[in-house]
Amino acid sequence: MEPPESRSGIAARADFSIIRYAQCWEDADVLLEALDIHPGDRCFSVGSGGDNTLSMLVCAPAEVLAVDLSPAQVACIELKAAGFRVLPHAALLELAGITASTRRDDLYQQVRSALSSASRRYWDANLAVLERGLASAGKFETYFALFRRWILPLIHSRARVARLCDPRSVAERRAFYRDDWNTWRWRALFRIFFSRRIMGYLGRDPAFFDYVRGDVAAPLLCRAEHGLTDLDPSRNPYLQWIVLGRFRTALPHVWRPENFERIRNHVDRLRVEQASVETALGAAADGSFDRFNMSDIFEYISEAATEGVFDAIVRSGRRGGRVAYWNMLAPRRRPPRLAARLRPLEPLSRRLHDQAMTIFYSAFFVDELV
Numbered sequence: 001m002e003p004p005e006s007r008s009g010i011a012a013r014a015d016f017s018i019i020r021y022a023q024c025w026e027d028a029d030v031l032l033e034a035l036d037i038h039p040g041d042r043c044f045s046v047g048s049g050g051d052n053t054l055s056m057l058v059c060a061p062a063e064v065l066a067v068d069l070s071p072a073q074v075a076c077i078e079l080k081a082a083g084f085r086v087l088p089h090a091a092l093l094e095l096a097g098i099t100a101s102t103r104r105d106d107l108y109q110q111v112r113s114a115l116s117s118a119s120r121r122y123w124d125a126n127l128a129v130l131e132r133g134l135a136s137a138g139k140f141e142t143y144f145a146l147f148r149r150w151i152l153p154l155i156h157s158r159a160r161v162a163r164l165c166d167p168r169s170v171a172e173r174r175a176f177y178r179d180d181w182n183t184w185r186w187r188a189l190f191r192i193f194f195s196r197r198i199m200g201y202l203g204r205d206p207a208f209f210d211y212v213r214g215d216v217a218a219p220l221l222c223r224a225e226h227g228l229t230d231l232d233p234s235r236n237p238y239l240q241w242i243v244l245g246r247f248r249t250a251l252p253h254v255w256r257p258e259n260f261e262r263i264r265n266h267v268d269r270l271r272v273e274q275a276s277v278e279t280a281l282g283a284a285a286d287g288s289f290d291r292f293n294m295s296d297i298f299e300y301i302s303e304a305a306t307e308g309v310f311d312a313i314v315r316s317g318r319r320g321g322r323v324a325y326w327n328m329l330a331p332r333r334r335p336p337r338l339a340a341r342l343r344p345l346e347p348l349s350r351r352l353h354d355q356a357m358t359i360f361y362s363a364f365f366v367d368e369l370v
């Protein structure tokens with residue numbers, strides 16, 4: 001039986017007062033290629049850790065509206081945006097917990113006045129989180145840290161884990177996976193740690209699995225093999241963070257030095273709202289947005305609520321616009337009755353899904369508003 005759904009049903013079923021995602025775990029390069037944002041576009045974006053929303057500013061849109069129902073996530077987005085406004089690139093990476101720092105308190109004092117009063121109050125009360133390193137602070141990042149500190153050492157030596165991220169050809173990666181990595185311990189402990197129960201309690205929230213059916217670990221193990229063989233770990237920042245706890249030879253789009261000025265130049269075009277997607281889209285005028293980054297929020301809500309959000313997208317979107325969204329464990333698509341309004345860009349979706357460095361999603365969709 002499906003749980004009861006309210007306008008923001010997930011807000012009543014899970015705790016949104018904590019930081020869940022200190023980083024964005026959806027490949028930003030894939031998102032940007034999918035959305036193909038043009039200068040002057042108006043964009044809607046599920047906020048999360050803020051990284052991908054900030055990356056969207058690289059394309060000089062007229063506006064990016066970031067929406068998240070969690071005050072903690074809004075505080076993360078605003079802190080990073082304030083960092084872009086006020087700090088040079090190296091200091092921004094320190095403040096965000098991407099690189100080591102002994103002066104995060106000082107850096108916070110520099111950006112503090114660029115925050116909204118609610119986010120200022122949040123960070124004043126949670127300065128210790130910043131000092132320890134924001135990028136590791138979310139529940140999801142803590143889950144990966146548990147895997148890295150307690151499970152991975154039971155499977156492979158530190159030297160072998162470090163070698164995983166060395167540059168190799170596809171053939172060499174397949175041989176490394178077959179001969180060195182894919183042991184019975186890897187398969188067994190992976191299946192336990194990434195099971196529905198452990199992931200629900202330690203990584204996400206049991207409520208996020210309300211609409212997930214079947215075994216979750218087995219498909220994730222297949223995706224892991226794809227990520228370690230077809231894709232190149234030496235170019236995968238997300239995988240590096242999971243297994244090494246730092247970015248060794250690759251950075252997510254938002255932190256790359258070459259993107260810094262272009263994001264900073266447009267950071268005033270970012271608007272952040274603490275609201276549910278349902279409320280924010282419901283309040284938007286017809287034809288308000290050209291681009292929608294919907295993250296994987298459909299996974300958290302029922303099929304009926306998903307249909308309601310797609311109706312709102314079709315109403316508030318403009319012709320020629322694009323909608324991008326991920327499925328992780330629950331299959332979610334735009335309803336068939338909207339086929340005439342939202343055309344799936346199938347070859348593009350499939351290609352981008354295959355190349356996504358965030359390997360734990362089962363599908364990625366790009367639909368065009370027609």
Ligand SMILES: C[S@@+](CC[C@H](N)C(=O)[O-])C[C@H]1O[C@@H](n2cnc3c(N)ncnc32)[C@H](O)[C@@H]1O
Pocket residue numbers: 008010016020021023024025026046047048049067068069070073275276277278295296297300
């Ligand atoms: C859907 S979660 C997924 C995170 C993503 N997979 C990642 O790792 O980057 C992203 C954000 O959506 C927010 N969220 C979930 N459901 C929402 C809703 N109905 N309205 C607004 N925000 C929502 C959560 O607070 C979270 O910060």
